[in-house]
Amino acid sequence: MAKSKHYYIRKAHRYLGLILGIQFLLWTIGGLYFSWSNMDEVHGDFQKKPEPLLPANLPLVSPTVALNNIREIAGIDSLTSIQLIQILGKPYYQIRSMGATGNNHSHDHSGHQKIFLVNAETGQLRPALSEHEAVAVAKLRFNGNPKVAAVEYLTTTSRHHEYRESPLPAYAITFEHPSATTVYVASEWGTVQKFRNNKWRTFDLLWMLHTMDYESRDNISNILLRVFSVFGLVTVISGFVLYAISSKTLKNGFKKQGRLAINKVKIL
Structure with a gap:
């Protein structure tokens, strides 16, 4: 039927x-x-201290001096940006370029851009952040005074990692905090890149x-x-x-x- x-x-x-x-x-x-x-809590904004400001009367050298010093050790095809940043209270030029070679640079996640850190007072290149310096940078940006629970040095990340598609190498500094916050500091950029906490991880999974x-x-x-x-x-x-x-x-x-x-x- x-x-x-x-x-x-x-x-x-x-x-x-x-x-x-x-x-x-x-x-x-x-x-x-x-x-x-609350997206501010998901992004960890309540845990971030404002970026410290540099005084306007600093005796800065011209970025041209920094570029000349870079050319002595590396070839630069083009510039992406020149930004004045501070690392542990001192001014640095963060110079992003394309097509450079040498030992004092880094690749971002695109694999093409190179980063140079140059002392903005002397024009001299500086190496990537050490673990001790990266922890100090993370502490300065974290609101409060929690203890460091763990430090991990990342050279690669998977597509599921919470720091995916972000500048490497980087230090992952996890604090003893109820939110289990990890602050990611790109060692050759000299700056904090990401705050990741449990709320963000839940959000990311969902x-x-x-x-x-x-x-x-x-x-x-x-x-x-x-x-x-x-x-x-x-x-x-x-x-x-x-x-x-x-x-x-x-x-x-x-x-x-x-x-x-x-x-x-x-x-x-």
């Missing part, structure tokens, strides 16, 4: 609902967490489950998300159709309208 379309719609709706139910639950949990979270991008987190056009979105639409539509063909109220309404139409025809 041939099965009715009612049977097949119910079957499709049941299995689609089973497959999609877990993902719908994850989307709902993620949406609740995102909407109820965001991955929400976007269904299990590689880079932020690709909201991935195939898996598109497929589940289409399946979700089909599930909802099949539910409406299933209700329409199984509802006694709708059936009685259609029958009543049919009788009225027949009576009108007979009268005419």
Whole structure:
């Protein structure tokens, strides 16, 4: 005996609902967490001290002096930027360039840009931050005075690491704090790059489950998300159709309208 379309719609709706139910639950949990979270806390802004300012009367050398000293040891094809920063109270030029070679530079995550740190008072290049200096830099930027729990030197990161796609090498300084905050200091940039705490880690996990991008987190056009979105639409539509063909109220309404139409025809 041939099965009715009612049977097949119910079957499709049941299995689609089973497959999609877990993902719908994850989307709902993620949406609740995102909407109820304070993004300043997620980003760790409440833990960050403002960047210390340099006095305006510093006897700075011209950036040209710094560039000339760089050219003595490395070739520079082009400049990306020259920025005045401070490292432990002293001014430095952070010079970003392309196509340089030498020992006193670093690669960012793109693999092309090089970074030079030059003393802005003397014009002399300085090496990358030591572990002791990186810890001191992290402490100066962290609000409060917690103890250091662990220090890790990173030269590579996976696509799932909380410091992914950020300048390397870097020191990961984790503090003894209820939020388990880790401050990442790029050793050859001389600056703090990221604050990561437990709220951010929870957000990141739920965001991955929400976007269904299990590689880079932020690709909201991935195939898996598109497929589940289409399946979700089909599930909802099949539910409406299933209700329409199984509802006694709708059936009685259609029958009543049919009788009225027949009576009108007979009268005419």
